[in-house]
Amino acid sequence: MQNVRPSPRLLAPFAMHPKNSRGRRIPEPSSATRTAFQRDRDRIVHSTAFRRLTHKTQVFISTDGDHFRTRLTHSLEVAQIAGSIARVLSLDEDLTEAVALSHDFGHTPFGHEGEDVLDRLMADYGGFDHNVQAYRIVTRLERRYAHFDGLNLTFETLEGLVKHNGPPEPDALLFLTDPEVADLDLTCQAGLEAQTAAISDDIAxxxxxxxxxxxSGLLCFETLREVPLIAEILAGVDAEAPGIDAARRTHELVRRLLTRMIEDVIAETVRRIARAGIATSTDVAAQPGPMVAFSDPMAASERALKRLLFANLYRHPRVLEVRERAARVMAELFEVYASDPSLLPASWRDEADGDARRLRRTCDYIAGMTDRFALTEHRRLIGGTPDLSTPSA
Known part of the structure; x- marks a missing residue:
């Protein structure tokens, strides 16, 4: 076909410009129609790991209902928020979306409970961290292409994926090999695109x-009013639309909270960039902390909201009850596969020599499961599988 180059974007000088990409670990010809970061985003969307997010838990197990968030719907919402922020700041939207769409690839079945179980069971072999697992997926565990394992993403996307929450602690990288991280600079701050994806995750x-x-009925409006920002937003909703039904009131609260947080991040980021004299992406990397952030008042409100959600939702007795059952499913699956590797699919046994490698392979396999596949396998191999639906409040 005719060589039609992607139209150049008007990006800020401190954005990650695709023309300045350091490339990929396995060199590939450039695309005639897409930038390097567009190709990364597209490969992520078409990956097996992305599809598996459909049936991975956010907070409520997938059996709880069709309208609760899953890792997939959450990732799409993060990408939408991140893209909106990136557009206003003149960052590269494709790179931002690539990090946002893949940031949860490494999550296990059953949310953070599954991660906690695998981290405990793998403690003697490097532990488990979902951000590092996401990196393993896109560099090794996806096997779709003829000439390389993984997705062969650009170094900018890989570094953004590993560093979007800040430079990783050395202990978190113990189960990566030296060649896997040799080409990455993991000591400096991530680019603004990855930082945008990270804070969009919090907002979402x-x-x-x-x-x-x-x-779900596990939260109520009166409890949420304990956070002054939420009380203020609800007061505005009730003044403008008194007597609306609970569903509309909920939606108005959520959309206004999203708007307040997004606009706060944009304004604070602009202030920080100006105050630090940021002129290039190299300047961003050299900063002691993130540039994309909440203002101090919004950060305080966000911490208060997280504390309320932790106490009243994530640690709700009914949620904890289900988490305990999910932990049992994960631990028993690990035990049965670790004791008899022949139960693993043949393609997952080919690298299972030695205890450390065999257990890491087992961990990789279980971590990649969806909630419902983990339950199916537990039912097939062990039986007595517990009910993981969250009881109504």
Whole structure:
């Protein structure tokens, strides 16, 4: 076909410009129609790991109902928020979306409970961290292409994926090999695109866990009013639309909270960039902390909201009861596969020599499961599988 180059974007000088990408670990010809970061985003969307997010838990197990968030719907919401922020700041939207869409690839079945179980069971072999697991997925565990394992993403996307929550602690990288990280600079700050994806993750799950919590009956409006920002927003909703039904009131609360947080991040980021004299992406990397952030008042409100959600939703007795059952499923699956590797699919046994490698392979396999596949396998191999639906409030 005719060589039609992607139209150049008007990006800020401190953005990650695709023309300046350091490339990929396995060199590939450039695309005639897409930038390097567009190709990364597209490979992520078409990956097996992305599809598996459909049936991975956010807070409520997938059996609880069709309208609760899953890792997939959450990731799409994060990408939408991140893209909106990136557009206003003149960052590269494709790179931002690539990090946002893949940031949860490493999550296990059953949310953070599954991660805690695998981290405990793998403690003698490097532990388990979902951010590092996401990196393993896109560099090794996805096997779709003829000439390489993984997705062969650009170094900018890989570094953004590992560093979007800040430079990783050395202990978190113990189960990566030296060649896997040799080409990455993991000591400096991530680019603004990855930072945008990270804070969009916070914005999305704070707002949308309110929605799911109210829908489930485990949260109520009166409890949420304990956070002054939420009380202020609800007061505005009630003044403008008195007597509206609970569903509309919930939606108005969530959308106004999203708007307040997004606009606050944009304004604070602009202030920080100006105050630090940021002129290039190299300047961003050299900063002692993130540039994309909440203002101090909004950060305080966000911490208060997280504390409320932790106490009243994530640690709700009914949620904890289900988490305990999920932990049992994960631990028993690990035990049965670790004691008899022949139960693993043949393609997962080919690298299972030695205890450390065999157990890591087992961990990789279980971590990649969806909630429902983990339950199916537990039912097939062990039996007596517990009910993981969250009891109604």
């Amino acid at each position: 799950y704070n707002a949308h866990d309110i929605d799911d919590g109210l829908r």
